[in-house]
Amino acid sequence: MSTPDIYLDVQSVSKDFGRFTALKEVSFQARRGEFICVLGPSGCGKTTLLRAVAGLEKQTRGHVIIEGRDVSSLPVSRRNVGIVFQSYALFPNLTARQNIAYGLKSQRQSRQAIQQRVDELLDLVGLRGMGRRHPAKLSGGQQQRVALARAIAVSPHLLLLDEPLSALDAKVRLMLRGEIRQLQQRLGITTVMVTHDQEEALTMADRILVIDQGRLVQDGTPRQVYDKPATPFVAGFIGAMNFIEDARKIEAGFYDIGETRLSVHSENGTGQLPSGSRVTIAIRPEDVMIQHDPSMSNLLHTRVEAMEYRGSLFRIDLKRQVSFGNPATIRADVPSETVRRLGIAPQSTLSVHLPVDRLRVYGAERDLQS
Numbered sequence: 001m002s003t004p005d006i007y008l009d010v011q012s013v014s015k016d017f018g019r020f021t022a023l024k025e026v027s028f029q030a031r032r033g034e035f036i037c038v039l040g041p042s043g044c045g046k047t048t049l050l051r052a053v054a055g056l057e058k059q060t061r062g063h064v065i066i067e068g069r070d071v072s073s074l075p076v077s078r079r080n081v082g083i084v085f086q087s088y089a090l091f092p093n094l095t096a097r098q099n100i101a102y103g104l105k106s107q108r109q110s111r112q113a114i115q116q117r118v119d120e121l122l123d124l125v126g127l128r129g130m131g132r133r134h135p136a137k138l139s140g141g142q143q144q145r146v147a148l149a150r151a152i153a154v155s156p157h158l159l160l161l162d163e164p165l166s167a168l169d170a171k172v173r174l175m176l177r178g179e180i181r182q183l184q185q186r187l188g189i190t191t192v193m194v195t196h197d198q199e200e201a202l203t204m205a206d207r208i209l210v211i212d213q214g215r216l217v218q219d220g221t222p223r224q225v226y227d228k229p230a231t232p233f234v235a236g237f238i239g240a241m242n243f244i245e246d247a248r249k250i251e252a253g254f255y256d257i258g259e260t261r262l263s264v265h266s267e268n269g270t271g272q273l274p275s276g277s278r279v280t281i282a283i284r285p286e287d288v289m290i291q292h293d294p295s296m297s298n299l300l301h302t303r304v305e306a307m308e309y310r311g312s313l314f315r316i317d318l319k320r321q322v323s324f325g326n327p328a329t330i331r332a333d334v335p336s337e338t339v340r341r342l343g344i345a346p347q348s349t350l351s352v353h354l355p356v357d358r359l360r361v362y363g364a365e366r367d368l369q370s
């Protein structure tokens, strides 16, 4: 049963294409006015999920509930949704005004009311004065603004965006990103946007759904998804991540990598594993701290292998110093000012501290975290 605050309730939706299952029991809810990003690599099932919510594709199993009503079998025209696709999908023979007015005409409003609404929408998407142009005379960004205006013209309660920015160049994309978010907040419209761009999802969304091979693997705020990735897939897909794969569990909260014992807060399900289990320990490059105090815990002794200048920081590849074996390289993002002050250079020896609360542990089995 949905609570009044929940606008969209997707319940165990699966989609088969012949013998291939593109979506596997995906469930999530969107509160009224929430901006949700569906994030994942190409082919993971994002568009299929959006199309099932829209009613453009019928799910094989599961239900789509909108405002407490089961719309699973209703066509798109009866779901009160506005949709914007990656490829603007404007009518090329109609002007921007006519494109925007298209959906309004079927609402039996007076000509004057329609004109007034179109003016309002052109203003809203920053296209005042361009209404008489045909799509071919508009830039990609402008065409996408028209598509957005057309989608919200009929005041839908749910806005569905399928990679709306991916066909645009980087600068326009950045600008429209902010504009869409502001517009969405101003209208308070519940929105689900599909993207494969992690930065887009992190900056725009209230909540991110990460999809991996048709399965929802994490549902959380941008900070939760970035700081506490539920699986190695999420950890590797969003942002940069070091994976230390030669780790072994000693006891709850303690893991060995080579000769170094690490204490770890967030065990992420691996607390249940028996001692001696092989695990992977993950830490983001920006969390690897240069440290000269030998009494610190979670200290690794390393040698600088390579340095890459990135303006405000250096990305430094560090080789762990061990008496046996061939340890993996660890990457650290170190502020340029620190590099200058400490005189860090290739082949320098460096001790780094891995903060106990920034380490994540993953079991060898992927399923353990999902």
Ligand code: ATP
Pocket: 017, 020, 022, 040, 041, 042, 043, 044, 045, 046, 047, 048, 049, 196
């Ligand atoms: P992209 O970012 O590349 O658009 P996506 O995550 O949106 O990818 P989907 O378009 O949802 O992925 O496709 C998910 C999987 O389902 C893919 O493997 C795709 O080949 C398959 N698929 C999608 N539509 C069909 C179809 N009509 N018939 C058969 N397979 C399909």
